[in-house]
Amino acid sequence: MSSLQLRDGFSVARSNARDRIESAMDLKQLFRVIDADPAIVGAGVVYIDSDFNVVTLREFQPICSVTVKRVILREAPRHMGVHEFHRELDSNIRESRLAIEAASTVFACSGAYLSWKVVYGGLIAAPLTAGVSLVVSAIGVVSAVAGSAQCAVGVLRVAGEILDPEGLDKVDSLEWYQTMMAILDGITLTGAALSVFSTMRYVMATRAATRKTYREILRGLSRQERLALTTEVHKYRKDIIGLPKRYSNAQIKQQTYTQLRDLLASGASVSGSLISGHLKPIAVAVYGEF
Amino acid sequence: MYTSESAMRFRAKHFSVFIASIFLGTFSCALVLVLAMGTYLERADLNSASKWMFSAILIVSSLQTFFCLKILRGYPRWGAGMVLVFASCLLVSAPAIAYDPNFGLYASTLSMPLIGLYCLNSERYREMLQAAESIRVEKAAGPQPKLKTSRRQTAINNRLRAKSEKPFVVTKCGITILKWTGRALSFLFIVVVVVKLYLFCQGLVTGVVVGASRYGASRSYTFVDEPWMFALSMFLHLLAIGVCGLFLRLMLLLRE
Numbered sequence: 001m002s003s004l005q006l007r008d009g010f011s012v013a014r015s016n017a018r019d020r021i022e023s024a025m026d027l028k029q030l031f032r033v034i035d036a037d038p039a040i041v042g043a044g045v046v047y048i049d050s051d052f053n054v055v056t057l058r059e060f061q062p063i064c065s066v067t068v069k070r071v072i073l074r075e076a077p078r079h080m081g082v083h084e085f086h087r088e089l090d091s092n093i094r095e096s097r098l099a100i101e102a103a104s105t106v107f108a109c110s111g112a113y114l115s116w117k118v119v120y121g122g123l124i125a126a127p128l129t130a131g132v133s134l135v136v137s138a139i140g141v142v143s144a145v146a147g148s149a150q151c152a153v154g155v156l157r158v159a160g161e162i163l164d165p166e167g168l169d170k171v172d173s174l175e176w177y178q179t180m181m182a183i184l185d186g187i188t189l190t191g192a193a194l195s196v197f198s199t200m201r202y203v204m205a206t207r208a209a210t211r212k213t214y215r216e217i218l219r220g221l222s223r224q225e226r227l228a229l230t231t232e233v234h235k236y237r238k239d240i241i242g243l244p245k246r247y248s249n250a251q252i253k254q255q256t257y258t259q260l261r262d263l264l265a266s267g268a269s270v271s272g273s274l275i276s277g278h279l280k281p282i283a284v285a286v287y288g289e290f
Numbered sequence: 291m292y293t294s295e296s297a298m299r300f301r302a303k304h305f306s307v308f309i310a311s312i313f314l315g316t317f318s319c320a321l322v323l324v325l326a327m328g329t330y331l332e333r334a335d336l337n338s339a340s341k342w343m344f345s346a347i348l349i350v351s352s353l354q355t356f357f358c359l360k361i362l363r364g365y366p367r368w369g370a371g372m373v374l375v376f377a378s379c380l381l382v383s384a385p386a387i388a389y390d391p392n393f394g395l396y397a398s399t400l401s402m403p404l405i406g407l408y409c410l411n412s413e414r415y416r417e418m419l420q421a422a423e424s425i426r427v428e429k430a431a432g433p434q435p436k437l438k439t440s441r442r443q444t445a446i447n448n449r450l451r452a453k454s455e456k457p458f459v460v461t462k463c464g465i466t467i468l469k470w471t472g473r474a475l476s477f478l479f480i481v482v483v484v485v486k487l488y489l490f491c492q493g494l495v496t497g498v499v500v501g502a503s504r505y506g507a508s509r510s511y512t513f514v515d516e517p518w519m520f521a522l523s524m525f526l527h528l529l530a531i532g533v534c535g536l537f538l539r540l541m542l543l544l545r546e
Contacts, residue, residue: 109313116309120362121301141355148316148351155320156327156343163328171340178509180344182501182522186529193533200540207543214544215465260468260544267475267537274482274530 017053027057034071043069050075098161105154107269108188112147114269115191118198119144143191146184153181192270199263205232206256217256220249300425304418311372311415312358314406318379319350321399326382329389350375364426366419372410379403476541479534486534490527499523 021027035041042063047055060068119140160168171177209232210217210225221229227246247255323343331339357371380403387396409415493499497513501523511519 112313112316113309116312117305119359120305120308141359145348145352145355148312148354149347151313152316152320152323152347152351153344155317156323156347159320159324160327163324167336170336174337174340177340177344178501179519179522182519182526186522186526189526189529189533193529193536196533196536196540200536200543203540203543218465263540264468264471264475267472267479270533270537271475271478271482274534 011053013051014053014055017047017049017051018055021047021049021055021057031058040069040071043071046070046072048072048074097165098158101154101158101161105151105158108147108150108154110269111188111192112144112151114195114266115140115143115147115188118191118195139190139194143187143194146187147191150181150184150188153184189270192266195266196263196270199266202233205229208232214256214260218253221252226252300418300421304414304421307409307412307414307418308358308362311406311409312354314402314409315354315372315375316351318376318399318402318406319347321395321402322379322383323347325386325391325395325399328395329386329391332389361419362422364422364424366423369410369415369419373407376403376406376410380407472541472544476538479537483531483534483538486527486531490524490531493520493524493527499527 030045034043034045042061044060045057047057049055060070119137157168160171206217206229209229210221212221212225223246226249229252230246323346327339327343331342353371354375357368357375360368360371380400383396383399383403386399489500497520498510499520501509501511501519511523513520
């Protein structure tokens with residue numbers, strides 16, 4: 001690797017590249033052209049040559065903008081023609097966008113899965129009682145609708161990214177579309193909050209009844225503790241029909257394990273949605289800083 | 291969570307076929323719309339076409355949810371609604387062959403509702419319908435009177451039940467994985483809460499908030515120009531903080 005050879009602490013290949021660029025181009029003219037554009041006055045200039053040596057030609061100067069801006073010039077690799085290189089740059093950006101769309105579709109579908117799981121669990125067990133649980137099940141149902149819709153929209157977007165990328169960009173900029181997607185996002189997030197909350201209720205019930213850690217519960221409970229747990233859980237339920245008098249150890253273990261798994265699943269789904277959507281502004285901000 | 295035994299058995303057994311039917315419905319609807327985008331709506335105005343498609347998605351998913359809820363509550367006749375969804379997808383997509391669409395897309399669009407119909411017709415789905423109905427009947431009938439048995443018989447029954455239920459083996463490895471995943475998620479959520487709080491405060495102070503939309507390029511909204519979008523974005527940021535906070539509280543509860 002030639003880039004590993006050092007002279008006075010600097011890479012030989014890099015300083016060679018700098019010499020080559022400085023002799024080949026009129027840098028002052030380049031900077032003058034860049035500074036003539038009011039949007040990028042004082043932007044830093046970085047040059048990437050055909051051997052992927054990165055040379056900083058000029059640092060960023062905060063003349064009229066506080067946020068760091070850089071112009072990156074990239075030379076075509078030697079084995080590529082100009083047109084081919086141009087096409088590759090275009091498709092490169094599109095490919096990464098396709099991957100992002102696919103990932104966010106997967107997250108949307110996992111959100112739909114989760115909200116359906118909440119609806120499924122809630123409806124089979126509890127008959128509708130007026131008050132809080134009615135609101136809770138209504139939120140669950142609405143979030144299931146929103147989750148399915150987001151999943152379908154995600155599939156459509158992936159297809160649009162493949163078939164008609166420019167059309168997709170146009171749709172993205174529509175005002176009503178942005179509003180609707182934000183509202184759907186809000187609904188699914190509310191559903192996720194609901195599922196975390198319902199898990200929390202059971203965790204608190206378990207702790208109140210047994211005063212033991214989850215590891216100890218998984219190891220097994222005595223007869224009295226199981227009875228206490230069962231009565232505590234029954235306090236939260238309106239339907240006593242069909243509930244056993246005392247859960248067996250195997251049942252408790254299984255339920256506990258399912259609780260933990262559900263909790264992590266909901267956490268993963270929420271964080272997926274956050275990463276794919278709600279953290280994007282931060283990513284943009286961080287990218288701008290470097 | 292902790293439920294009656296019949297519900298627990300129902301839940302463990304029938305969830306996979308239930309969720310499969312829902313996802314097949316969603317995907318077939320989406321694929322039909324993709325096909326329509328290339329064929330029927332090729333010349334249509336993009337704005338109105340996307341509005342039309344978005345409302346179609348919303349209508350189909352809410353219809354599907356309604357039918358599925360009815361089925362879960364124990365009315366198997368509403369399964370006909372699911373059949374209607376799949377059949378209409380099939381009917382809409384079939385004539386598109388006149389427009390000479392992409393063959394792979396056309397084939398998958400046709401096969402998706404067919405697989406869905408097969409799923410509805412399968413033995414497991416029928417079992418689910420029956421089980422849901424029997425649960426409803428059981429609930430309507432009220433608590434069953436207890437049969438009096440001798441102590442000896444109860445003991446024998448309990449013994450048999452304990453034998454038949456295989457204990458759920460939780461390996462130490464599984465617990466460790468759960469624990470570390472939980473820690474990683476907690477760390478991520480702490481970061482999210484901090485950043486979101488920063489964005490929220492920034493929005494309150496300066497009146498400009500970065501939009502929290504999942505799709506498209508991120509935009510910022512000002513309170514003066516777009517008050518609705520500003521309020522919506524602020525609300526979404528708050529909601530995300532709330533969800534993360536709930537999760538963190540739960541992890542604190544579980545920590546020992």
